[in-house]
Amino acid sequence: MQKTTYQKELVISATQKKNGADNTKKDVMKIQSWLNLFSMVNPAAITSTGIDGDFGTATEQAVINFQKAKAIPQSGIVNQQTFSLMCEPMKNAFEGNTTGAGLRQLVVITAMNHIKNRPFELVINQQSNSGPWVRAYMDGNEGTPWFWCMGFVQAIIDQAASLQGKNFKTLMPLTYSCDTVGTTGLQKGLLRRFTAVRNNPSLVKPGDIFLLQKTPHDWTHTGIITAIGNGIFETVEGNTNNGGSSNGNAALKRIRNFMQSKLDVFSIEPLV
Incomplete structure (x- = not known):
């Protein structure tokens, strides 16, 4: 890893x-x-x-x-x-026995295992986005400015890829920025725009990464897609809440309507 x-x-x-x-x-x-x-x-x-x-x-x-x-x-x-x-929940999340048929399934199972162990941020020294879970996902960084949704996503991809002896950084750079990953996706031809996704949902597969678009080159939140349904994605997301905030306080399973929200999708296929 x-x-x-x-x-x-x-x-x-x-x-x-x-x-x-x-x-x-x-x-x-x-x-x-x-x-x-x-x-x-x-x-x-x-x-x-x-x-x-x-x-x-x-x-x-x-x-x-x-x-x-x-x-x-x-x-x-x-x-x-x-x-x-x-701290057993964190050890279980990062080191628990995870098996799956291929990388995509490993990504989904790994994400679900993290959720099972209840990642949650704390407020320390009047700073949100703090605590052991945030530091784990953000490589030691914490505090109010450190939105941790991309750190969470990359930790999941990294953990799953490492089980197959792969380095997730061949897919994208290590970053905490949705914009960096979105831009990388555009440069590599891996980013499916929300209009294309709406027209052809079969472009999306479990394990891919959604990026919530604010403008065509500005993304504000991210998460792992675990399943695709009729107009919806089932997801696992960090730094969110029950209302779907992009700066919440937990990692949660959610359902997002891709027919209504501008959800661009970064394909992990080259790593598969």
């Missing part, structure tokens, strides 16, 4: 605990981030706490509540074993 920053999100440098001599702000913020992400999926566990890098009484109690939810000793201390339980 080309995009391996996620591996840094799976480890802490030392055991972290209340007033611990080996505590680091970075590691404590990682722990606090995963405690908040766990709370989103398991609200009854009461693990949500501030993300400030201070391992105080509140963080200690959140850790105890997490340990209780996981049925492990409730020490309030986070060693690597406990942290690995916290």
Whole structure:
């Protein structure tokens, strides 16, 4: 894989605990981030706490509540074993057993596996588009300006391609920009304009990438097409929400009407 920053999100440098001599702000913020992400999926566990890098009484109690939810000793201390339980969703998303008949199926299955593990952004230091999932998709970058939909798409394509020993950068450059990928598609003859897609939906196949067109050379959002129906695409998208925002807070499955929306499509066929 080309995009391996996620591996840094799976480890802490030392055991972290209340007033611990080996505590680091970075590691404590990682722990606090995963405690908040766990709370989103398991609200009854009461693990949500501030993300400030201070391992105080509140963080200690959140850790105890997490340990209780996981049925492990409730020490309030986070060693690597406990942290690995916290970040297990990311490990499963990036390293889970994925098999498929060909690259297109691998792309779809990989995308679905990420969704199953609930990628979600956090607000840290009053900055949206932050947290371990965003950093994993955006090669360590995070913060309000870092829209992560293309980082998500490229992580999926990269992960699926690497299972076949292929380098996704032969298809497109590593980028976080929809405009860069759209322009690359035009230059390589791989971008199907929305008018062509509407006239002939058979041009589109699962695993291809949609680009939401604002103007002919300006695209504002992207995602993986997982299925094609009667006038609709089923998709997996990062940095969206239930309303289809191009700057939402999660990775989700969606349905988009390509007869009404200007959805250009980038074909991954040369990588297949």
